[in-house]
Amino acid sequence: MQKEQSKDQVAPSRRGFFMGAAAAGAAVAAVSALPGMNAPEAVSKTLPPAPENGGGYSLSEHVKRYYQTARV
Known part of the structure; x- marks a missing residue:
């Protein structure tokens, strides 16, 4: 004999x-x-001047924020 289920009761499924x-x-x-999230610093430090000829790598706040978000 099979049990009848009412419409209100749903059989549990593996997918669910x-x-x-x-x-x-x-x-x-x-x-x-x-x-683990840190609040942003209220006071920003002064950045070194940009290279005269352009290019070069500088550790700016934008780059620091990227490194912070890219951490695994």
Whole structure:
């Protein structure tokens, strides 16, 4: 004899389980990343002057921000 299910009850599925697990994992990753975020500095340091001939590498605030976001 088979059990009849009402329309309100849905049988649990493997797909639903994995979707819920993925959503929970994403939430945990987001929450764990939040305490590690640093507030931006209110006072910026003066940057060295740009090279006269153009080009060259300078560690500007923009570059520092890129390195901060690119960290794994």
